[in-house]
Amino acid sequence: xxxxxxxxxxxxxxxxxxxxxxxxxxxxxxxxxxxxxxxxxxxxxxxxxxxxxxxxxxxxxxxxxxxxxxxxxxxxxxxxxxxxxxxxxxxxxxxxxxxxxxxxxxxxxxxxxxxxxxxxxxxxxxxxxxxxxxxxxxxxxxxxxxxxxxxxxxxxxxxxxxxxxxxxxxxxxxxxxxxxxxxxxxxxxxxxxxxxxxxxxxxxxxxxxxxxxxxxxxxxxxxxxxxxxxxxxxxxxxxxxxxxxxxxxxxxxxxxxxxxxxxxxxxxxxxxxxxxxxxxxxxxxxxxxxxxxxxxxxxxxxxxxxxxxxxxxxxxxxxxxxxxxxxxxxxxxxxxxxxxxx
Numbered sequence: 040x041x042x043x044x045x046x047x048x049x050x051x052x053x054x055x056x057x058x059x060x061x062x063x064x065x066x067x068x069x070x071x072x073x074x075x076x077x078x079x080x081x082x083x084x085x086x087x088x089x090x091x092x093x094x095x096x097x098x099x100x101x102x103x104x105x106x107x108x109x110x111x112x113x114x115x116x117x118x119x120x121x122x123x124x125x126x127x128x129x130x131x132x133x134x135x136x137x138x139x140x141x142x143x144x145x146x147x148x149x150x151x152x153x154x155x156x157x158x159x160x161x162x163x164x165x166x167x168x169x170x171x172x173x174x175x176x177x178x179x180x181x182x183x184x185x186x187x188x189x190x191x192x193x194x195x196x197x198x199x200x201x202x203x204x205x206x207x208x209x210x211x212x213x214x215x216x217x218x219x220x221x222x223x224x225x226x227x228x229x230x231x232x233x234x235x236x237x238x239x240x241x242x243x244x245x246x247x248x249x250x251x252x253x254x255x256x257x258x259x260x261x262x263x264x265x266x267x268x269x270x271x272x273x274x275x276x277x278x279x280x281x282x283x284x285x286x287x288x289x290x291x292x293x294x295x296x297x298x299x300x301x302x303x304x305x306x307x308x309x310x311x312x313x314x315x316x317x318x319x320x321x322x323x324x325x326x327x328x329x330x331x332x333x334x335x336x337x338x339x340x341x342x343x344x345x346x347x348x349x350x351x352x353x354x355x356x357x358x359x360x361x362x363x364x365x366x367x368x369x370x371x372x373x374x375x376x377x378x379x380x381x
Contacts, residue, residue: 072084072085073085074088076106076107078091078093078102078103078104078105080093080098080102081093081096081102083105088107089107089109089110090108090109090112091104091105091110091111091112092112093111093112093113094113094114094137095114095115095116096116097116097117098113099116099117099118099119100118100120100122101113101118101122101125102125103125104125104129104133105128106128106132107129108132108133109129109132109133110134110135111129111133111136112135112137114138114139114140114141114163115140115141117141117142118138118141118142118143119142119143119144120144120146120147121143121147121149121152123150124152125152126152126156129156130155130156130157131157132158133158134159134160134179135159135161135163136153136156136159136161136163136175137161137163138162138164139163139167140165140167141166141167142167142168143164143169144168144169145169145173153173153174154176155176156177157176157177157178158177159175159179159180160180160182161180161181161182162174162175162180162183162184163182164185164188165186165188166188167188168188169185169188170188170189170190170191170192171192171193172185172190172193173185174201178200178201178203179203180201180203180204181204181206182205183204183206183208184206185208185209185212186208186209186210186211187211188212189212189213190209190212190213190214191212191213192214193209193218193219194222195220195222195224197222198223198225199224199225202225202228203226203228204225204226205226205229205230205231206229206230206231207223207229207231207232207233208231208232208233209237210234210236210254211235211236211237212236213237213238214234214237214239215237215239216239216244219234219239219243221244221245222243222245223245223247224245224247226247227249228247228249229246229249230249230250230251230252231250232250232254233252233254234254234255234258235254235255235256235257235258236257236258237257237258238258238259239255239258239260240258240260241260241264242260242264242279246271248270248271248272248273249273250274251274251275251276252274252276253271253274253276253278254278255282256278256279256280256282257280257281257282258279258281258282259283260279260283260284261284262284262285263279263284263289263290263293263294264290264293265290265293266293267293268293268296268298268299271298273298274296274299275298276299276301277294277299277301277302277303278301278303279304280303280304280306281306281307282306282307283307284304284307285308285309285310286309286310286311289313292314294314294316294319295316297316297318298318299318300320300321301320301321302315302319302321302322302323303323304322304323304324305323305325305327306325306326306327308327310327310328310329310330311329311330311331311333311336312329312331312333312336312337312354314335315337315347315349317337317338317345317346318348319347319348319349320351321349321350321351322349322353323353324352324357325353325354325355325356325357326355326356326357329357330358330359331359332354332359332365334367334371337371337372338371338372341371346372346373346374347371347372347373347374348374349372349375350377351375351376351377352372352375352377352378353379354380355379355380361380
């Protein structure tokens, strides 16, 4: 639920101006003059008194936050740390804390800051200088984004009580498989996990069975463990593109699970098409080393009710052409509207 509903036109203008933001952000200039209790370097619009806008103001320190603020925007500044006490008025009311695009390091986050925020629902800490995650004590936390930092570790247990956490985005860090071992066992409602652009050798272990989206593009993954996807019965979208996957690293039928809707294995080193389930709708295999089109990878049996539900298949930049397709391919791939070979 959005914290504020604006007229449709204003909302559309806001989206056009701020489409690069992935959080609901309405510029303060659209919400009226600032209230009297606000820090002079920020805006607390009288039409949205629970929000405090301190973004894009070249701030080097976090201003003191007045009582009543629930949504605090501090992105696009020059912050290097957070002084103790700045959140003392909102420790049990602040819901959103946006700190993207600053210069904050772990050693300059003092005790008595984020570690006192017990009601936080969203913490966005991307494009900073963190070497390990900063996690609030809030059990209400729903969304955690710490992208484009320098994190090389994520100690297990940090999320053990975060049962309401549904989305974690850690892409563009320096995390290894060992560094995140056991890190995601706590959130029982986790739906989306993005660990792309790290240094993983394998898909993350110990993720909850609730997961629906797993992105692990641009890592160093060369194999997928047998039965890995069987432990994720709700998984719909799996992306492992731009890794080092080889045929020998994929056990037979490892991707043959009924839940998957989209599977992206592009830009790897596969020489054959892995077996998929008939329910899969999107399969991306471009830029591999595939040299054979095996219809059994898509359909074990073909009949009135037995056929692949694949709609989009990319095989371009491989060693096969459309002439490699068996004559009865159309019976198996009868729902495919887009099959790319070149």
